[in-house]
Amino acid sequence: MNWFIAIIQTFLFVALAPLLAGWLKWCKCFLQNRRAPSLFQPYRDLLKLIRKQPVVAEHASWVFTRAPYIIFSATVLAASVVPLIALNLPTSAVADVIVLVGFLGSARFFLALAGLDIGTAFGGMGSSREMTVSSLAEPAMLMAVFTLSMAASTTNLSVGITHVLNEGLVLRPSFVFALFALILVTIAETGRIPIDNPTTHLELTMIHEAMILEYSGRHLALIEWASQLKLMLYGVLIANIFFPWGIAETSSLQTLGFGLLAIIGKLALLAVFLGISETVVAKMRLFRVQEYLSFAYLLGLLGMLSHIILEASR
Amino acid sequence: MNIEQQDFYTQAILSLAALVGLTSFLMLGQGRLLRLIFVFALQGFLLSFTTALAGFSLDNPHLYISAVLTLLLKVIFIPWMLRREVILMNTQRDIETLKNKTALMMGGAGLMVFSYYVLHPIVQTTSPVMLNALAVSLSVVLLGMLLMITHRQAVAHVVGFMSIENGLFFAAIVATNGMPMVVELGVAFDVLVAAVLFGIFFFHIRTSIDSLDVDRLNRLHEVDK
Numbered sequence: 001m002n003w004f005i006a007i008i009q010t011f012l013f014v015a016l017a018p019l020l021a022g023w024l025k026w027c028k029c030f031l032q033n034r035r036a037p038s039l040f041q042p043y044r045d046l047l048k049l050i051r052k053q054p055v056v057a058e059h060a061s062w063v064f065t066r067a068p069y070i071i072f073s074a075t076v077l078a079a080s081v082v083p084l085i086a087l088n089l090p091t092s093a094v095a096d097v098i099v100l101v102g103f104l105g106s107a108r109f110f111l112a113l114a115g116l117d118i119g120t121a122f123g124g125m126g127s128s129r130e131m132t133v134s135s136l137a138e139p140a141m142l143m144a145v146f147t148l149s150m151a152a153s154t155t156n157l158s159v160g161i162t163h164v165l166n167e168g169l170v171l172r173p174s175f176v177f178a179l180f181a182l183i184l185v186t187i188a189e190t191g192r193i194p195i196d197n198p199t200t201h202l203e204l205t206m207i208h209e210a211m212i213l214e215y216s217g218r219h220l221a222l223i224e225w226a227s228q229l230k231l232m233l234y235g236v237l238i239a240n241i242f243f244p245w246g247i248a249e250t251s252s253l254q255t256l257g258f259g260l261l262a263i264i265g266k267l268a269l270l271a272v273f274l275g276i277s278e279t280v281v282a283k284m285r286l287f288r289v290q291e292y293l294s295f296a297y298l299l300g301l302l303g304m305l306s307h308i309i310l311e312a313s314r
Numbered sequence: 315m316n317i318e319q320q321d322f323y324t325q326a327i328l329s330l331a332a333l334v335g336l337t338s339f340l341m342l343g344q345g346r347l348l349r350l351i352f353v354f355a356l357q358g359f360l361l362s363f364t365t366a367l368a369g370f371s372l373d374n375p376h377l378y379i380s381a382v383l384t385l386l387l388k389v390i391f392i393p394w395m396l397r398r399e400v401i402l403m404n405t406q407r408d409i410e411t412l413k414n415k416t417a418l419m420m421g422g423a424g425l426m427v428f429s430y431y432v433l434h435p436i437v438q439t440t441s442p443v444m445l446n447a448l449a450v451s452l453s454v455v456l457l458g459m460l461l462m463i464t465h466r467q468a469v470a471h472v473v474g475f476m477s478i479e480n481g482l483f484f485a486a487i488v489a490t491n492g493m494p495m496v497v498e499l500g501v502a503f504d505v506l507v508a509a510v511l512f513g514i515f516f517f518h519i520r521t522s523i524d525s526l527d528v529d530r531l532n533r534l535h536e537v538d539k
Contacts, residue, residue, distance in 0.1 A: 171325035173332030180336075294416045295343065301423055302336070309430050310328050310446045 005251055006089040010080040012260070013236075017228040018042035020235065020267055027275030042228065046221045054217030057118050067114035068215065068222040071107045075226040078103035079233050083158050083240055085259035086248040087165075092158040097145045100157070101138065104189075104233075107226065108134055115211030122203065126210025129286065133188055133195065133207065136293035141185040143300025147178040148241055150307050157241075165244045173310050177303030179242050184296035186234040190227070192274065194284040195292070198227075205283065232267070239266040323371040327488060330364045331450040334484055335426065338457040338477060342422050345410040347400045347469055351393050354473045358388030361480055365487050376495050377487075383502045384483070392476060392509050396469055399516055403526055410467060418464055422457055429453040447488035454481030468519055468526040472512045479505060 022039040029036035038044075056065060081095045081103070108130065115127035149155045151172065152163035188195045191208040201209055212223050240247060246262025248255035284292060320328075337357040344350040362384040369377030400406050412418060429452035436445050455478050462474035483501065486493050516526065523530050 171322070171329040173329045176329060176332055177336070291343075291415055294419060298339065298419050298423060299336075302332075302339070302426070305423070305426065306332050306335075309449070310332065 001251060002088075002090050005086055005256070006080065006091040009084045009086060009089065010076065010091070013079040013082075013084055013232065014076060014225075014229060016264075017225065017232040018046060020232045020271060021228045023268060024231075024271045024275055027272050028278060031275060031279045046225055049216075049221035049224070050218045052217045054215075054219045056219075057214055059119055060214075061117055063110075063113050064117045064214075065219070067110045067117075068219040068226075070110045071114075072222040072226045072229075074103050074107035074110070075229045075233070078107070079229055081157065082233055082236050083161060083247060084236055085256055085263055086251060087158045087162055088249070089158065092156065096155040097149065097157055098142075098155060101142060101145075104230070105134075105138070107230075111211055111223070114215075118214045120214065122206075122210040122213050126207055126213070129207045130211060133289060133293070136290060137185050137188045137296070140181055140293060140296040140300045141189070143297060143304060144178040144181040144185065145237075145241075147174050147300070147303040147307055150304065151175070161240055161244045161247065162249065164241070165247070165249070172307075174303045174307035175242060177299050177306060179238070181296050181299035181303060182234075182238055182241075184292065184299065186238065187274075187277075188289070188293060188296070190231045190234055192231075193278045194281045195289055197283055205286075235267050235270050236263065239263060239270060323367070326367060327364065328446060330360055330367070331447050331484070331488070334360050334364075334454060334480070335450045338454045338461075338481075339419070339422055341473065341477060342457055342461050342464075343412070343415055343419055345412055346406075347408070347410070347467060348397065348406050350470060350473055351396045351400070354396075354477060355389050355393040357477060357480055358384060358393070361484055361487075362389060364484065368487055376498075379495070380487075380498045380502075383498070387502060387505055387509075388476070388480070392505070395509060395513060396472065399513075399526070400469055403520065405467070405469075405526065410465060410470070412464060418460070422460060425456045425460060426453040429456060444489050448485055451481045451485035451488075454478075454484065466527050466529045468516060468528050471528065475508075476505070479508075 019039065019042070022037075022042045025041070026036040026039055078100050080091045081100045083089065083092050112127040112131055115123035115130070117123070146155075148160050148164070151174065152160035154160050154163070187193075191198055196207040196209075197205060198208065200206055201213075203210075208227065212220065215223055240263070243266060246259060246266075248259035334357060337353055337360065340353045341350055341357070344353060362381045365377055365381035365384055369375065369381060430449045433445055433449045433452060436448065458474045458476075458478035458481060461477065462471050465471065465474065479501075486497075519526060519528070519531075523534070
């Protein structure tokens with residue numbers, strides 16, 4: 001029964017990710033006084049890309065053609081670890097936060113390899129930039145998540161969230177810092193403004209788009225889907241670690257349905273905030289990204305410090 | 315004693331202390347003057363909120379007066395004055411280049427740890443809450459000093475100085491459960507006087523070197539080096 005729910009949850013993750021992207025786009029269009037495409041436009045785009053024949057460059061090796069499948073499946077595996085609507089599922093019991101970061105890391109590794117494989121200037125540039133950003137973002141993310149781990153004395157996400165949930169409303173200074181750090185890391189890792197602009201193909205500024213420039217057809221569809229999945233994954237992490245109320249603790253149909261409604265509401269709200277921040281903030285110069293991420297790291301560090309100093313027992 | 319066992323007031327005070335510490339860090343890394351002043355106003359607001367919360371929780375009505383005074387002075391009057399000064403000098407679009415920002419931030423984190431280390435012996439004699447609040451206040455004071463050392467604009471120096479005062483005020487509110495009214499009025503009056511004095515000081519620097527960048531005061535040597 002629990003495995004069944006875990007599979008359904010992963011399926012929901014994969015199915016809802018394009019919807020979140022569509023909603024985010026809708027919010028941004030509304031704020032910028034443009035007419036928004038339908039909420040289901042990302043699904044149509046994916047469908048169109050899947051139907052098309054992929055065009056592969058002459059010099060592409062097997063890395064280039066296999067990479068989209070590896071990236072997509074690694075991201076789906078990462079998503080299966082994160083509790084979306086229910087806690088205490090077998091998938092989240094077998095893997096903890098560090099495994100989650102590992103899955104995302106391996107997906108990124110193959111993406112960077114694929115960018116380098118084709119041998120174009122843009123691919124190499126995008127890969128090098130992506131690795132620079134992620135090498136700075138990953139420690140900050142681990143710092144933020146370790147704050148939760150220290151508060152709940154576990155690295156397992158599900159157990160940690162249960163701990164936060166059972167504690168009731170406790171104002172923790174360390175969680176405030178960790179929340180801000182995780183938001184900053186999310187923006188950097190999912191390639192949103194001010195770090196990277198997902199809608200641009202302007203040669204000097206792109207990071208993610210530069211790596212996948214040579215992809216087409218179903219390969220491109222898988223990579224786009226994986227990046228939408230990643231955005232949703234980070235959103236769920238923020239929503240469920242810091243505001244876990246509503247998530248199902250038992251596996252009855254009613255609580256699961258309520259959990260689904262709660263997470264949809266939380267993600268929709270989060271996307272509104274992301275849309276606002278993307279509308280008011282301008283894209284940052286690449287050389288200032290390091291300052292931004294070191295600030296995120298500093299916040300994570302302060303979160304850990306304030307946990308040890310302000311909250312731990314003496 | 316774990317944080318889950320503290321009452322809600324203590325949790326709120328600790329969270330506010332953390333946020334006050336955060337605003338100090340934000341000020342430290344801020345190169346734009348108008349944004350610096352905005353963060354300073356935010357810190358003042360947090361301070362005023364803390365005071366009001368203490369007044370509510372300890373049932374001590376005169377703390378409300380203090381909260382309103384803080385609100386008027388540190389959130390409205392002083393930021394307004396500094397903002398006017400910046401716009402008058404037409405420096406609102408300048409970005410001050412801070413040398414080695416990352417090292418600066420890490421130095422700030424080091425100062426925070428240092429202030430905990432210094433205050434740790436106090437834990438034997440008092441409650442942990444007071445230790446935390448005092449430690450955050452001390453680090454706000456030290457970060458304010460670091461801000462004054464690293465920034466070159468006179469306006470940033472004033473903000474640093476006022477944030478030192480904020481740190482002391484926060485310590486006083488949390489540690490003493492509200493000072494006597496006379497002391498609070500005296501402090502508020504001092505801040506007001508300081509603000510006026512800084513206004514005059516700005517005026518003099520501006521008329522003598524036509525800028526608020528204090529590094530340029532070095533050029534006032536009688537002989538060239």
